[in-house]
Amino acid sequence: MRRIASIPADDHGCAWFHLSKLRLAKASLQGKVEADWVIIGAGFTGLSAARKLALNFPNDHIVLVEAQEVGYGASGRNSGFMIDLPHDIGAADYIGDIKVAFKYLQLNRAAQEIIKNLIKEYRIDCQIEAAGKYQAAIEKRGLAVLDAYKNGLEKLGEHCDVIEEQDIPDHLGTQFYKKALYTPGTLLVQPAALVKGLAEHLPENVTLYEHTTITQVDYAKKITLQSVSGTLIANKLILTNNAFASHFGFLKGRLLPIFTYASMTRLLTDEEQLALGGKKTWGVIPADPFGSTLRRTPDQRLLVRNSFSFNTDGRSKPYLLPRVAQRQRTSFENRFPMLPNVEFEYTWGGAMCLSRNHQSFFGQLAPNVYGALCWQGLGTTKGTIAGTLLADWLAGERNELIDFLISSPGPSSNPPRPFLSLGVNVNLLVGQCRAGRES
Numbered sequence: 464m465r466r467i468a469s470i471p472a473d474d475h476g477c478a479w480f481h482l483s484k485l486r487l488a489k490a491s492l493q494g495k496v497e498a499d500w501v502i503i504g505a506g507f508t509g510l511s512a513a514r515k516l517a518l519n520f521p522n523d524h525i526v527l528v529e530a531q532e533v534g535y536g537a538s539g540r541n542s543g544f545m546i547d548l549p550h551d552i553g554a555a556d557y558i559g560d561i562k563v564a565f566k567y568l569q570l571n572r573a574a575q576e577i578i579k580n581l582i583k584e585y586r587i588d589c590q591i592e593a594a595g596k597y598q599a600a601i602e603k604r605g606l607a608v609l610d611a612y613k614n615g616l617e618k619l620g621e622h623c624d625v626i627e628e629q630d631i632p633d634h635l636g637t638q639f640y641k642k643a644l645y646t647p648g649t650l651l652v653q654p655a656a657l658v659k660g661l662a663e664h665l666p667e668n669v670t671l672y673e674h675t676t677i678t679q680v681d682y683a684k685k686i687t688l689q690s691v692s693g694t695l696i697a698n699k700l701i702l703t704n705n706a707f708a709s710h711f712g713f714l715k716g717r718l719l720p721i722f723t724y725a726s727m728t729r730l731l732t733d734e735e736q737l738a739l740g741g742k743k744t745w746g747v748i749p750a751d752p753f754g755s756t757l758r759r760t761p762d763q764r765l766l767v768r769n770s771f772s773f774n775t776d777g778r779s780k781p782y783l784l785p786r787v788a789q790r791q792r793t794s795f796e797n798r799f800p801m802l803p804n805v806e807f808e809y810t811w812g813g814a815m816c817l818s819r820n821h822q823s824f825f826g827q828l829a830p831n832v833y834g835a836l837c838w839q840g841l842g843t844t845k846g847t848i849a850g851t852l853l854a855d856w857l858a859g860e861r862n863e864l865i866d867f868l869i870s871s872p873g874p875s876s877n878p879p880r881p882f883l884s885l886g887v888n889v890n891l892l893v894g895q896c897r898a899g900r901e902s
């Protein structure tokens with residue numbers, strides 16, 4: 464059997480997880496279990512794939528395996544933006560090829576509709592707000608990106624509002640930025656609350672095992688997956704575990720587990736909310752990819768996300784958190800000098816799965832093995848729709864969106880080690896330094 468060399472291990476500081484409704488995790492795998500389908504990874508992609516697979520194959524037994532606990536991993540650690548517009552960080556205008564951009568617009572909006580319908584059907588309390596997003600800048604380089612982004616949106620026929628410097632405090636409270644673009648289609652959510660809610664309402668023919676780490680796998684006619692306390696025998700396997708797919712033997716040397724970090728404040732008092740001003744809920748994406756992402760949550764906390772590290776094993780490095788929190792403290796004070804006594808209550812890291820060519824994987828990895836992987840930090844929407852469409856494709860369906868995903872060239876090869884680590888770390892360092900006041 465193939466031994467799995469690295470297993471997920473996230474830090475304990477994620478605000479979204481601790482502030483979301485407590486749920487009783489499902490039992491871990493015990494003994495021998497046979498299934499028609501096994502899915503590894505219960506994030507947005509895995510949950511979506513399991514749900515649609517169960518509906519497409521109502522007589523099949525689907526097993527969904529989560530190494531930690533639903534909401535504790537990457538899907539519960541992002542900043543909660545469900546962005547409808549193309550967001551290609553590899554393109555100067557975030558749009559890129561216009562034909563490709565139109566397809567991503569369709570995919571993202573389809574994902575939004577899926578999520579909105581599930582939230583309504585199951586009454587999932589995840590603080591969803593149709594608040595849109597602001598893309599903001601202060602440095603000359605960032606301001607040029609906003610101009611390019613506006614031009615790209617015009618090519619797409621998508622509306623945006625230009626918010627000039629003097630008007631930004633009416634929206635965000637802060638006087639820090641020189642310009643922002645507002646686009647109305649983004650949904651803001653409490654990500655851990657959302658995935659926890661989705662996990663509580665899976666179809667009856669789906670069995671979820673949590674705290675179940677796969678330690679060995681054998682790809683024979685029937686696929687055997689071994690954990691510490693049990694064995695899964697599967698007819699077909701689906702990997703929705705992003706960079707950890709390489710430890711299962713696939714896309715080796717093609718995936719980049721990049722960690723990004725966030726801090727969230729305590730609740731703002733009424734007086735602090737008045738001092739801040741602006742709208743009660745908003746989200747800010749930096750024009751520079753290495754800048755700071757910001758959220759003002761419906762329950763009146765502020766989030767700052769910036770800083771990056773390349774964790775080759777996909778596991779958290781908690782010793783980085785104090786240094787990250789100090790950097791984010793500086794970012795917070797630069798933006799919110801009117802809130803001098805508001806401290807961070809939580810600081811955490813979370814993984815993104817990136818590729819050098821900004822491409823994802825969708826389709827067959829090997830006989831009876833399939834995957835939907837590597838969403839470039841946009842898994843809330845891309846993972847949701849990819850998991851859904853993968854289940855449809857496996858049921859024999861074809862449409863233009865499935866064909867578009869299948870036709871992706873997939874993640875490109877990385878340089879060999881140690882050049883890979885050296886190159887990625889240098890790029891991260893240079894990017895964060897170049898971001899200047901955007902960070």
